[in-house]
Amino acid sequence: MRMKSVSGIFVAAIALVALANGPAQAASSESGSVVTINHAGFDGISNSALTVTFDKPMDSAKLAQVKSLLTGQNGAPSAAIHGLQPFTGPQGAFLYCDNAYSFSDSDGNYTFQHACGGTTGPWGYKISSGLCAEIVSNVTESGMSWTRNGANQARQAPHVEGCTYQFHGTYSPDDDYDFITYSDTLAFEIDVDGDTGTATLNITGSFTSAGCANGHACGM
Amino acid sequence: MPAECEFPTGAASSLSELKSSIDSEVVPYCLELAFRTGELRSFLTTITQYGGLNAGPGIELRLETSEGDVQSFPVWQPNVESLSTLQGLRRSLLEQLESWLPESRLRWGENVHLVDPDNSQQ
Numbered sequence: 001m002r003m004k005s006v007s008g009i010f011v012a013a014i015a016l017v018a019l020a021n022g023p024a025q026a027a028s029s030e031s032g033s034v035v036t037i038n039h040a041g042f043d044g045i046s047n048s049a050l051t052v053t054f055d056k057p058m059d060s061a062k063l064a065q066v067k068s069l070l071t072g073q074n075g076a077p078s079a080a081i082h083g084l085q086p087f088t089g090p091q092g093a094f095l096y097c098d099n100a101y102s103f104s105d106s107d108g109n110y111t112f113q114h115a116c117g118g119t120t121g122p123w124g125y126k127i128s129s130g131l132c133a134e135i136v137s138n139v140t141e142s143g144m145s146w147t148r149n150g151a152n153q154a155r156q157a158p159h160v161e162g163c164t165y166q167f168h169g170t171y172s173p174d175d176d177y178d179f180i181t182y183s184d185t186l187a188f189e190i191d192v193d194g195d196t197g198t199a200t201l202n203i204t205g206s207f208t209s210a211g212c213a214n215g216h217a218c219g220m
Numbered sequence: 221m222p223a224e225c226e227f228p229t230g231a232a233s234s235l236s237e238l239k240s241s242i243d244s245e246v247v248p249y250c251l252e253l254a255f256r257t258g259e260l261r262s263f264l265t266t267i268t269q270y271g272g273l274n275a276g277p278g279i280e281l282r283l284e285t286s287e288g289d290v291q292s293f294p295v296w297q298p299n300v301e302s303l304s305t306l307q308g309l310r311r312s313l314l315e316q317l318e319s320w321l322p323e324s325r326l327r328w329g330e331n332v333h334l335v336d337p338d339n340s341q342q
Binding site: 142143145146147151152153154155156157158169170172181182183184185 | 270271272273274275278291292293294297299300301302303312315316319320
């Protein structure tokens with residue numbers, strides 16, 4: 001079948017992007033009603049930023065208490081990696097093919113796997129039980145946006161689910177040694193010991209979805 | 221599907237014109253493949269604003285099935301090469317429908333195949 005490009009339409013539409021993107025907003029990490037908790041994962045593979053805007057201002061002691069609860073300092077697991085230790089490559093960490101990776105922090109758990117020689121990379125994200133216990137609404141996932149070797153890829157579908165849902169999708173195509181960056185946002189309402197508010201959890205990261213050249217990159 | 225498929229390439233100059241083309245050339249084709257008569261209660265394409273990577277305007281499809289499942293699907297975003305042709309737009313939407321339908325009450329647990337890997341027409 002012969003297909004004609006729609007570039008004329010897209011060029012015009014792309015021009016609208018510049019108009020839509022305004023100047024960057026200054027980030028406020030914490031104020032009287034806002035708590036922001038950042039987790040930086042190993043080699044930038046899996047990061048998360050939880051921002052909660054409470055309905056009412058709090059004093060500093062109360063904010064510290066709430067932050068402590070949300071970061072799981074009362075027994076929740078700290079950051080952890082399950083799977084073969086990633087290899088630090090020239091462009092982000094190498095995640096070996098034929099290995100199921102799992103990266104956890106107090107917000108949740110990001111998983112990724114890629115079959116050696118395969119063309120896809122299934123991913124998953126599950127909110128931690130500790131954070132889920134504070135959520136009092138459905139979770140609205142914006143849909144995974146991602147790049148492959150620097151090129152924007154089609155955004156994945158959004159979901160609205162309960163906080164115990166295993167959010168998931170597939171990076172496709174994802175060939176051996178593709179460099180992947182990703183970003184997704186989960187939005188929900190929260191109630192921390194009677195203090196209610198709205199929250200967004202932004203998960204981001206980057207890595208090389210490694211193949212198995214000479215048995216080295218796959219961890220042999 | 222017609223053997224030859226042409227997408228308007230003339231003086232289209234706005235997102236609304238792109239949306240019109242998607243409404244006529246992409247959405248009906250995909251929905252007819254994915255749903256049987258009576259399975260789709262409603263659908264609507266809208267221009268929206270996306271955040272995250274590749275933030276900016278986009279076009280999405282929102283549908284509701286006869287079972288009450290409601291779902292949105294990104295159809296087009298700027299700067300995505302795979303979405304720059306009619307073929308790519310159709311394939312992307314079909315892949316999303318193929319992935320989502322088995323999670324819906326309408327087709328729960330079914331094996332749904334909408335994208336033929338050997339069929340370059342999609």
